Amino acid sequence: MPADVQMSERPTSHPGAPGRLPGVKPFEQVVADHGGTVWRVCRAVVGPLDADDAWSETFLAALRAYPGLPEGSDVRAWLVTIAHRKAVDIHRARARRAVPVAEVPDHGVVEPASDEHDELLAAVARLPERQRLTVAYHHVAGLPYREVAELVGGTPEAARRAAADGVAALRRALGTTAAARPVVPVPGGAR
Template sequence: MSLPPFQHLVDEHWRDVARLAHALAPGNGDDVAQQAWTQALAAYPRLTHARNLRSWLLTITHRCAMDHHRTARRTTPHDDPAALAEAPWLPPPEAPDGSLWTLVGALPERQREAVVLRFVADLDHRAIAAALGTSPGMSRRLVSDAVATLRLDLVDPDPPQDPS
């Protein structure tokens, strides 16, 4: 099977790459998407098959977002405590329900990444596992735990305090 022209790949998947980049790196999504497309273009001639190109692109996008976060952490001045504080996670600009995305932002990092890859990027657990560097079983567990937490928070946002 031969590879389609790279422009065909861009035309078909640009929205998916942009949405994932903005979800994983709010405020820097355009830069992350640009980096992902640049890396994909450089690696494209070395591909040996055209199976799962969307998943391949989204994995590159996820890795670019993680590289961006690592770089941001490395360049943060360590003598300014305010600069060390994590910026709050922001929902994607097209998020239909701000409260749900606020809850997603409060999830632990790995669960948040798994949820974004599953429900924003629409990846299956095998692709999520490849993007996160884990097993499909762990991918399922991360998504399952995150969804369970979100359900609890949506049903009962202020659980009663234990009187003891």
């Protein structure tokens, strides 16, 4: 087979976006595929009050950067990384807005529980930051602990312990009655 035939089937590289075939997957597909997951991650990480803001900032930043995303990238991990940075921004902004208090809470905003599901969300929001983030990135976003560790710092093993502590804390907070509801496995994620 002539070399040029083979070449023609490969992505043409062009300046500024090495190795990426410019435009194959419309951004809409990224939103459709991952919008729900990113929303759940935002909700777990920054709490219900700021979740929409975090989602919007994440996808706006992603829209801006999308043409330069290398081909074959893990799009979900890329989005969660952006969401993590936006969550940090939101926490900082919140800290600036906050009226100084004698004791600084180490947890997120807690919404009043209105039903059983909200009770779990509120418990997630009350987790210490490291546990909350590792639970969100591993159990909600489905990232492996190696990637969770890259986001929150420390070793993968430390991230795994923090997430396990978080899950244990959630059990304690909510009581450990036998699950009447079937447990849905985390699709393709938790390892």
